[in-house]
Amino acid sequence: SKTQVGFIGLGNMGNPMAKNLIKHGYPVIASDVFPESCKELQELGAQILDSPADVADKADRIITMLPSSPNVVDVYTGPNGILKKVKKGSLLIDSSTIDPAVSKEMAVAAEKLGAVFMDAPVSGGVGAATSGKLTFMVGGPEEEFNAAKELLSCMGANVVYCGQVGTGQAAKICNNMLLAIGMIGTAETMNLGIRLGLDPKLLSKILNMSSGRCWSSDTYNPVPGVMEGVPSANNYQGGFGTTLMAKDLGLAQNTATNTKTPVPLGSLAHQIYRMMCARGYASKDFSSVFQFLREEEGQ
Ligand code: NAD
Known part of the structure; x- marks a missing residue:
């Protein structure tokens, strides 16, 4: 045994x-x-x-x-x-x-x-x-x-x-920086489409058969009602917490600073996730950036 x-x-x-x-x-x-x-x-x-x-x-x-x-x-x-x-x-x-x-x-x-x-x-x-x-x-x-x-x-x-030792972390930090950028991009794209009068389910179907497709659009869509069994279908509970994503983006920033590597979109993603942490999203899943952007519309 x-x-x-x-x-x-x-x-x-x-x-x-x-x-x-x-x-x-x-x-x-x-x-x-x-x-x-x-x-x-x-x-x-x-x-x-x-x-x-x-x-x-x-x-x-x-x-x-x-x-x-x-x-x-x-x-x-x-x-x-x-x-x-x-x-x-x-x-x-x-x-x-x-x-x-x-x-x-x-x-x-x-x-x-x-x-x-x-x-x-x-x-x-x-x-x-x-x-x-x-x-x-x-x-x-x-x-x-x-x-x-x-x-x-x-x-x-x-x-x-x-x-x-440490190279596993390096790979992971790179992946999550891209994940955050992709999630924010998916959330703002879906929101724009909704504002233009598109049905979110239809828009996500089109993205997923087109060149905008990514994990955040086809496996973990941030818009409530588009997919089942993901945090957006459950008030953004469970999943991968916004605090943890902000932490990973901070790690990416540290390693980028140490190696003098430009990561402009990674920096912006870090700031967005930190703002979310300060505004009540800390324990929600990181796909709640969609909800955050909707609230930012101020209407
Ligand atoms: P979590 O906060 O849900 O779980 C962490 C657990 O560790 C908690 O149960 C906590 O009580 C325990 N803990 C904290 N300090 C401890 C200590 N000193 N001794 C014993 N237990 C302690 O976090 P999670 O979502 O499970 O994520 C864990 C790690 O995996 C994080 O580094 C996260 O970035 C990473 N990760 C998470 C996901 C995801 O989708 N949740 C995906 C990939 C990687």
Whole structure:
């Protein structure tokens, strides 16, 4: 039988990801600062422990799925962190989207204790997490990639090796900058079409058979009533929070500044998502930029 896998961070993404590990026969040992998040997994037979250190004491393969860089630093290096009790030879995989520099720091700290840290952020959203169809972008020692892939392929359809630690994050940050630009573009385009008297369902059908098609138009349309089973059909609840998108765009800005790379549309997207956070959209799905633009019309 398969040996146990630790999982820390059972939020919108971590919860369905951990469920897929259980489905593939891995006993899961989990922890989350917010005990409510552990309920469903516990009912499926997962063992729930108080802290990341307790998880590291029992499992030598651990996946973390946390909101942002400070949470990752805390879960790995904090007083009750993984590194307090990590076993030699452990494989630690962080699937959160964070600053690549923090991934590199965590890898150095883990290596000092004889453990391997890899970054493996994901693309695909809650739907793909639930159906086990995520894309993982993996950075770290190449000789550890197959061991990581064994676990990640239970949760994803694509597991792609990117290079040394931090390069998974680099790929993810680039993807999300384009995602944000595409989502804002889709939202403002749909709004313009509606104002010109087009039926939103018809307009999205035309976009999706034309050159304006993108993921935000054909899989995650931001206009309520155009698609079912997406956050726009559910008052923008669940999905990928506006705060998290603003965070990812901030990461893109930092890396662009450090490398003197021009990213004008990425900068504008960052500002739009930050304005949304300040105006009550923080916990709504990022496709709520459509609603934000409608309110900006002031009528
Ligand atoms: P979330 O906020 O829903 O879940 C994060 C979980 O981590 C929460 O349950 C929280 O209680 C827990 N947590 C926070 N600090 C902790 C700590 N110190 N110890 C233990 N648990 C802790 O976030 P999410 O939507 O699941 O996203 C997680 C990561 O995945 C983020 O970095 C996000 O950018 C990325 N991501 C999200 C999506 C998406 O569609 N939601 C898609 C791709 C990538």
